Amino acid sequence: MRLGVLDLPAWTARGVLLGLDVAHAGSGPAKELDRARMALPGLYDRTPPSGSLSEVAPGDVAAGADLVVCRRGAAVKAACPVLAVDPEDEASWLIPEVVSGKGVPEALLLALGVARVDRLTAWGTTDPAALVGVLRTLRAAGQGAGRTIARTEALWPVARPDWSGPVVTADRVIPLDWTDYNGHMTEARYLHAFGDATDALMRMLGCDAAYIAAGNSFFTAETHIRHLGECLAGQRIRIDTRPVRIDGAKMHFFHSMWTDDRLVATGEHFMLHVSLRTRRPVPPQPPLDAGMARFGAVGSSRPEGVGRRVGDPR
Structure with missing residues (x-):
């Protein structure tokens, strides 16, 4: 226009x-x-x-x-x-x-x-x-x-996922109200941004609103975030996501957050596919099962930082 x-x-x-x-x-x-x-x-x-x-x-x-x-x-x-x-x-x-x-x-x-x-x-x-x-x-x-x-x-085009490597799950600008008293993105908003990227990944894999309404979803069991650099209001961030382990109901994956070509944070997450009726792990159902298999086959090297504990000097 x-x-x-x-x-x-x-x-x-x-x-x-x-x-x-x-x-x-x-x-x-x-x-x-x-x-x-x-x-x-x-x-x-x-x-x-x-x-x-x-x-x-x-x-x-x-x-x-x-x-x-x-x-x-x-x-x-x-x-x-x-x-x-x-x-x-x-x-x-x-x-x-x-x-x-x-x-x-x-x-x-x-x-x-x-x-x-x-x-x-x-x-x-x-x-x-x-x-x-x-x-x-x-x-x-x-x-x-x-x-x-x-x-x-909703008018803007949505790129199709590229499954040949780490999948882009977020591309956004940091809102003004996401900053703290130090002038950079507040700690809670890193989890917010990674959580939105996780939701996007779920939809890409087939766990969308219709799938959840049918009675199954994911629950997060564990999360580890590393803060490697500052993010400021108005900066554009991109998050790409790669699998670590996909096994039945278990999904272990790794988010990397970038500003330009600078890695500013990582998020390691472990999720379980569950029945919303029993609240217990169950095998993924179609089409999610195929989506998880496709994601698990993504070719990428093991990212630096996987499995680190808090305070690990490595």
Whole structure:
């Protein structure tokens, strides 16, 4: 989708960071891009697709655009739909809601990460870190503005698992509210990130919502996390996962967390496949049995750190 933006740097940043090709007319998009890059992608559980930015003259902002965004009251000549918004306050660039857009197709609004509402929630000048936390909570509950965040993320393509080596189970940006008093990702969020990667692995193997509803799932029996480097808010992390031992109901695997090419943490996990009726281990059922066999055959060397105990000097 090609977006034209007339002198609204924060909306330019929103479009670029959500994968749109944006033509910006005005001043200051670079500063807003840096600010938005720290916060906006953290609303989502996957890394948004990459967009592009070009700067154009005000008269050219609508050329070839699918949607033009401008300040309310601005005079814009365009053959495409026009989204007229109020000037930004401290929080509006993060909010996935807009009071406007009559005549703008919902698909265009959703690609921009917003939904049309009768009136904005009273966010005021909420601190961005607090706002990210509130919006992510709404997203987890499937309520209000959180629904729009989830629906926008659902538009992005999902890569098919590559079973020839360690499988990518997470690719995301660290939200602002995941940091602690030391300024880096808090201890609990490493487990959170590894837990989300484990959930993704389960779905890849065939243990999805339908499988669980039929009466079987995984329980975690043991976890060991090593903290090898710092992760900061706004950084992109990738987690890849490899098998250590797959044997009947037992699944032992190893997560590696990376920022760029730097290993920052590992998570070693042992899980048991169980009956939710008896709460006891049982053999995996189709299609999970085939998925676990495929994962167990992944070719990779034994990762450094497997089997280490706490404080082990090795």
